[in-house]
Amino acid sequence: MSGGRPLRFDPTQANGLQRLVAAWARLCAERRGLALLLLLLLSLGLGLPAGWQVIQNGAPVDFTPQAMFIDKGPEVAQLREAELHFGREDNDLVLIVRGAVATAEGAAYVAALHGALEGSPLVERVDSPHNAGLLTQVDGALTELRPGADSPGAVGLRALAEAPATRRLLVSEDLDTVAVRARIQRERRAVAELSPAVASLVAAAEAVPRPAGVELLLTGVPFVRTDVVARMNADQLRFFPLVAIIFAGTIVLLFRRVRLGLAPLLAVVVADLWAMAALVLAGTTFNLLSVLVPTLVIVIGAADGIHITTAYRELRVAGLDRAAALERTLPDMLLACWLTTFTTAAGFASLLVADTQVIRAFGFQSSIAMLITFLGVIFVLPALLAWVPEHRVVAPARASDGRVFAAIDRLTATRPGAVLLACVALSLGAAALGSQVQSNSRLLEMYPPGTETHRAVTTSQDELAGVIPMFFYMEGPPGALITPEALDRQRALEAALRAEPAVRWTSSPAGALDELHRALTGEGGGPQSREAAAQELLLAEMSGAAPLRGLLDEEQARGRVLALVRDDGGRSMLEARDRLVARAAEVMAGAPEQAVLTGDGLLAAIGVNGLIHDLLWGVVLVFGVVAATLVLVSRDLKMALLACIPNTLPLLFTLATLRLIGADLQTSNIVSFTVAVGLAVDDTIHFLVRYRSERAQGHGADEAIRRTILGAGDAIVFTSVLLVAGFGVLTLSELTSTKHFGLLSSVTMVAALAGDLLMLPALLHLMERGRARAQRAPAPGR
DSSP states (O other): OOOOOOOOOOOOOOOOHHHHHHHHHHHHHHHHHHHHHHHHHHHHHHHHHHHHHHHOOOOOOOOGGGGGBOOHHHHHHHHHHHHHHHHOOEEEEEEEEEEEEHHHHHHHHHHHHHHHHOOOOOOEEEEEETTOEEEEEETTTTEEHHHHHHTTTHHHHHHHHHTTTTTTTOOOTTEEEEEEEEOOTTTTTHHHHHHHHHHHHHHHTTTOOOOEEEEEEEEOOOOOOOOHHHHHHHHHHHHHHHHHHHHHHHHHHHHHHHHHHHOOOOOHHHHHHHHHHHHHHHHHHTTTTTGGGHHHHHHHHHHHHHHHHEEEEEETTTOHHHHHHHHHHHHHHHHHHHHHHHHHHHHGGGGGSBBBHHHHHHHHHHHHHHHHHHHHHHHHHHHTTTTSOOOOOOOOOOOOHHHHHHHHHHHHHHHHHHHHHHHHHHHHHHHHHHTTTTTTTTTTTOTTTTTTTHHHHHHHHHOOOSSSEEEEEOOOOOTTTSSSHHHHHHHHHHHHHHSSSHHHHHHHOOHHHHHHHHHHSOOOOOOHHHHHHHHHHHHHHTTOOTEEEEEETTSSSEEEEEEEEEEHHHHHHHHHHHHHHHHHHHHHTTOEEEEEEEEHHHHHHHHHHHHHHHHHHHHHHHHHHHHHHHHHHHHHHHHHHHGGGGGGGGHHHHHHHHHHTTTOOOOOHHHHHHHHHHHHHHHHHHHHHHHHHHHHOOOOOOHHHHHHHHHHHHHHHHHHHHHHHHHHHHTTTSHHHHHHHHHHHHHHHHHHHHIIIIHHHHHHHHHHHHHHHHSOOOOOTT
């Protein structure tokens, strides 16, 4: 390998950390058995308690759709208040039955499903056409009829399809689709508690013989949560070994020696285990995005190991023995590796400004894992390198690779302006494509079309009421919500909801009271006074019916005007929000009660609307950290600012890729952008550190750039190839969120490589030649 070595370690000028790692490197070289024993004890000290905690409590992996929404603001506060009084609508396992459900056989099958679920101790209640009730008078007494059970088949289903309370909620208008909703015990909140319950109920449902012409689909939040977690765990079981195999082959190819090549990979694996153990012991729960952290640590952390091993091999080839090479390599590489780790961790940490819980958790867990991995690689790798035999540390042939890097150097040295112009043109094209990307999100954006769950949700919202709740939460003095005036306002709010194209089903206290009043008196409209409304509710309670369950509390002070909506995306939800809020302001003017629009669907839309804000702030924060880091590395403000320019390429090309694949800016792919900046700058830092070293050794600018490209090019290219390969593995996931993250991150690294090997050298050539011309120019007035 041609070119000078990295910055040389001078013990007299070293800081405390450099002296510490130098002492550790000397220990590894001179007493390598003791060093391995110390590392083994540390690994057992972290791993055994963490492993026992996992055995006791299960894998700390969970997923809730609510985690993808914002978790602060007035809408969130009102939603939490409503949940306190009416519970959450997210523990229903929904079984969708399609086909010949209006036949006698279909009705019997629905009844059998109902019975199989109702008989489970895991279920609080079951709602289906089999037990759905309609209020009427029989012989002067209020009676709740059950058309699905009393008149099984088309007659009973038709009655339910015509009743406002059950139309689309339990029966489709064409009578071809019905829903069986099983409310799982409310204390089962975590996936570890839900999974066995969902598995038991699904098994009970599938054990019911299904007649010909009938199809069973499964959905509901509990099913989706457990299914997503199962897919995430399955992904990790595939990704981790696959990434390790790919990395092992690639690193061995880089170093042309098996033992030397495996050392950085084993070091980052051990460091990864340390990081995961520390997070588990800290009580971390991994979510839809942060479940990728173990794989990301391998993918990203391997780069530092490669750079350290490359520097170690250079020193050995130059004639230093094992102890001297290790003792100088670690302090020499410490600053560059720390800065690359710091900028990557800063990229992840910038996600902490997001309003979305899942993004904040991913940013925090990833940044902590990266910092722990840095320490792991720094201390584990020298202990492994010390065991590589002397004759296995050799310089590989570089004929073809040298020609490639020499050609890159000639191109950027002889035609820097043309190279820069080409890069700018590509960047402008990418920016033009990316400018067409819009923010949007769907509740189940992690599922690609064609999967069973995606089909079940689509069926639910096309044929039935949908799965996304949105409602006006109303609150006032006791008894205020059943006055005739308040009921009129509820009817107006329900009408406004019903007028929205995405709304599939609505219900309100006023609507339920109107049905009750019609059953009692045979008259339209509702009760004419608060006292009359209270009397009718008492009669319903005496008959055993609960028509206002989930709509009105016992004090008649809090209620909901509820809607279920189709998942048309966040943008359309925000447009509906604006119309509904405006209408509510008109309806509620001067009213003693208040009405606030909220619900999971609305929070998702508001969260998506804030994604652009989150992205911009995150990128600004990361670029600030990157600029400060590059100033520290280069000790030259102008050079640092120029070096920031190539790091905009990954952002622009990532955005353009979103446009090319037809994807929106969503919760699940927003993280790719801030991570892109943090990762892209890593090779820039290594390039500038090497360039500064060459200049310090007395080389001119052109020669220093040439020696940097020839000397650091291998490690930069191979670390980028490793990152692309590692992220590329994620595209094999069945979850769209993981697939997009892998694809976008791979594009990031390709763009970053082009920026560091083409755009950055061209900019340095132009800057240094401009400085040289300025120095040669005569002073003014002379």
